[in-house]
Amino acid sequence: MALLLISLLPVIPLSPALANEGTSAPPSKVIFGGDSSYPPFEWLNRGIPAGFNVDLARQVSQVGGAAVQHKLGSWSEMELALRNGEIDILPMFISEQRQQEFQFTTPFFVVSHAIYGTDNQPAVGGIEYVVGKSVAMEELSFAHKQLITENLEVNLVLVSNALEALEAVTAGTADFALLTESTADLLIDVHELPLSRASPPFWPRDYAFAVRKADNKLHAWLQESLNSVFTSGDYQEIYEKWEPDINSGDYYTVQVPFYIGYTAIAAILLMTTFLLWSWILQRRLRCKTAHLNLALSRAKQSKLEAKFLAEHETETGLPRxxxxxxxxxxxxxxxxxxxxxxxxxxxxxxxxxxxxxxxxxxxxxxxxxxxxxxxxxxxxxxxxxxxxxxxxxxxxxxxxxxxxxxxxxxxxxxxxxxxxxxxxxxxxxxxxxxxxxxxxxxxxxxxxxxxxxxxxxxxAPDPRHQEIIAAFRGGSLKGMHAVFQAQVDIESEEIIGAEALVRWQHPTLGFLTPDIFIPLVEKLGFVSQVTALMIDEAMRIAAKLRRENRPMTLSVNVSALDLAGSNFVSTLKKTVKRHKGQFCDLKLELTETSFSNESERISEVLQQLKDLGVKVSIDDFGTGYSSLAYLSMFPIQELKIDRSFVSNMLKNIKNCNIIKSTLVLADHLNLKTVAEGVEDEKTLELLRELGCDCAQGYFISKPLPEADFLSFLGRYMAT
Incomplete structure (x- = not known):
């Protein structure tokens, strides 16, 4: 037996602690950090730290002869506390980025992540299947940093702990949650959440204790103490205590028995002086080898299941x-x-x-x-x-x-x-x-x-459409720009604003009018790129005009898809801040049909915009199908009468009466009115008589490029 174990020496790497000469002096006290809501590994149970990591930390400290203190909080707080020296040791996943900042011990677990959704959510093959979806996760967690590293385009919903991530899915503020399996499975079971795993496991990652780079003595003591816990059998006892909670769901979380190698090393050292202990160590080695074989078998089965789920649709079993x-x-x-x-x-x-x-x-x-x-x-x-x-x-x-x-x-x-x-x-x-x-x-x-x-x-599809879609997919909108059409106050005849309208001088297709590309990109979900560009251009010009002491409101068309997006308000805030503009200089114009879906979400976003000072107008009023309902549901400040009524109101008495009714309604609701499509002086005069507030159309100005628009403003104000 002794010869057999000695023969293992060339293939079993020495741990960092055993490689050092002598032993490290124990610190008087060590502070272990941890996540306050990360069961079964660590959490606050009625204010008292509990969990697998907590028990392992206590045993390591006891073996190493140091007093132990636990400090638990949100993950982002704990990672910052380790950097600042407020805690000494923090268990975490090992990554290349973290290895540049911290020293790690021998790993004591391998933990995988998974995607969680509602019970009726169809299964997904892996992380690439949630691109474009909103995904909840802990801020600054391994999952958060990994998504940034892999540059996956998902809408991040960052929370302070794993339970909040799961609750974000049940509340509908996120489509999925991305969490470690053991923690998510246990929280779903304990809190009886209507959620389940939607993906096979992925990102298997080593889990170890971390210390700061400069704490070499602390690292040596910690590694040496952890080795002793491995070889004494204490690790196995702690693991067996927590195994039911760690494996509360499917057996995807795999124990990593690094202690097998250390047991062999310890056996080699002990047999030189304590041959009588060899039969005990031999029995322990067989036991732990059996655990290793079981873990490897489960991991292999999990890999096969994950491959099948990634390649086959769950309802039919047919290939994805x-x-x-x-x-x-x-x-x-x-x-x-x-x-x-x-x-x-x-x-x-x-x-x-x-x-x-x-x-x-x-x-x-x-x-x-x-x-x-x-x-x-x-x-x-x-x-x-x-x-x-x-x-x-x-x-x-x-x-x-x-x-x-x-x-x-x-x-x-x-x-x-x-x-x-x-x-x-x-x-x-x-x-x-x-x-x-x-x-x-x-x-x-x-x-x-x-x-x-x-x-x-x-x-075959229109080649122009293919080239347009390719441009939007690649985010290359070269040649797309805004033109501006002035709006005047009918009573004072002063220019009080303008509408920013999109135009596209495509590098190869030439000039494209909006009716060529806007319906196409709306259908395929790319219209938000146009909206972002128009808002940016409108705010840039508005900020410039305000600096020149001639402020006015610039309008931008916005779709329901834009408003329902999770980042619309935050992106708008960043745009205003970047141009050092004012929210009150921006107006969003929405068609009535834009409100037909997700009315609750849209109402919430519109209220946020109103609180910021952004004005909201209903565009093409009278052409939709639920006008009065929208006026009561949403915080609207303006009605924009569609050009189809205005352009022939002099000849069509019905159109004229519709405009009269709209103006009376707006007056009772304290809403401003804008008539678009004003093409001649007689139409403008009739609108003045009927009490319309503002007008827009070719009689005032056609849509102009930026330089021409600014020149037009200068000439108009001079007269």
Whole structure:
């Protein structure tokens, strides 16, 4: 036995403490920091520190002969306290960034992170699946810093502890929470939160004690004491005490038995003087080796499960879109013949859920999945919302739809589908091209009420649209700028403001009017980039005019998507601060249809804007469908009468009466009114007689570039 253990010396690395000569003198007292809400590792239990880390710290201090004190608070406070010397030791994840600031002991755990969502939230494959979503996490935690390091575009909801992160999801202020598994699973169980893990584990990370770089003596004492805790069996006892809480959920948190190596080292040292202890150490080694094998087995199983979840959709078991594309590309390498990539959609799925219920909807999806498994040998995919994709030879696909049509008539009356397909290699030689073309064919089938449409080159999307979307995806909006159209006070005839309107001189496409690109980017969710640019330009010009002692309000069009964004108000504040402007110089114009969704969230944001001094106007008033409701729901200061009523009010008595009614309504509600589309002097005079406050239109000024607008202001004020 002694020879066997001695033979292990070349492959077992010595710990830093054992590598040093002699022993380190113990400090009189050490202060361990920790998170006050991080069970089962550390938390305040009725004001008293408790948890695995707390017990391990006490044992390390006792073995090392030092008095121990615990100081727990929010994670951001504790990390700052370690830097400032207010605490001596802090358990934390090891990262390259932290290794530049702190010294770490031998790791005593490996802990993984996971994403948590509501119980009805579909599973996600990993952290890349929440890009663009709002994710709650502890401020300055490893997860927070890792997201910054990986440069992932998620909306951060930073809180002080793990429980607040989970509660942010239940309250709807965050889509997901990103936390360590053991802590999140235990908090969900204890507080009975309607949440569950939405992703497999990721970011497995070593967990160890950290001290400041300069505290070499403290680090040597801490490492030496921790080694003694490993080799004495005290670590195992502490772990077994807390194991039920650490593994309260799935067994993804893996104990890292670094103590195995140290046990062997201790055995080598002890056997030279205490041969009688060899059988005890041998038994302990076998026990801990068994724990290691169990941990490795669980980790391997977890890895396989995580890989499957990352590649397959949970409801059907079919490949997820990214994996489906890989399978299609792999199949194409074998150069198949007579193959098609087909996308089909169940057109009545929403009606099924609304009439027959969710269970029938799931049965329908399950039936189609089983039929695909039985009849299609090529890759299949479920995109959700009743949309499937298939890549196989044409006879197989036709037989599948024949059977689906039979069942549609006999058993599943709601299984009607619409399909679009693209042939290989005529319509594409890779998955991306085939999918794009099949999707174009599906859109044509839906528009023309056809059951199945094969792709034709005439269906190719407008190349201009592709180039526009590419520019927005890359954040390259070169040539996009603001023009300004003046607004006058009808009574005093003074210019009191202007509207900032977007124009785009595209580097390759030339001049693009807003009606070409705005509807497209609104549909695809990129309109916030335009809004941010217009707000920035409006505030820059407003601040410049205020410095020149001619302040006025500049208006910007804003969509519901902008207002519902989690960072809209904070971004606006930063813009005003950057230009050293005033909130009162900014007005946001919203169309009535902008309010149709998320009215509660929009009302909250509008109230914040009003409190800051930002004015809010309803644009195109009278063209929406819930005007009066919006006036009572939202803090509005102005109505902007649509040009469709103003431009022909002299000839159309109905339009004139609509404007009269609107002006009376605004007067009773103490709202200002602006008429846009004023094209001649007679229209302006009639608006003055009817009591309209302000006017905007080509009779006053057309939209002008910045330099021309400033010159126009100078000439107008001079007259």
């Amino acid at each position: 879109p990214h994996h489906f594309c890989q399978l299609v590309d792999d199949a194409i390498k074998s150069k198949p013949t007579n193959c098609e990539l087909l996308i089909f959609k169940l057109v009545y799925l929403n009606e099924v859920r609304g009439t027959l219920g969710q269970s029938y909807s799931k049965d329908l999806i399950t039936f189609i999945t089983s039929l695909l498994d039985a009849k299609i040998t090529g890759p299949c995919c479920y995109y959700g919302r009743g949309i499937f994709a298939v890549f196989s030879d044409s006879p197989e696909i036709k037989e599948f739809f024949r059977l689906l049509s039979v069942n549609q008539a006999e058993e599943l009356p709601y299984s009607k589908y619409v399909a679009g397909s693209a042939s290989f290699p005529d319509h594409g030689t890779n998955s991306d091209t085939l999918l794009s073309n099949a999707d174009s064919a599906l859109s044509v089938a839906l528009t023309n009420h056809k059951d199945w449409v094969l792709y034709d080159c005439a269906m």
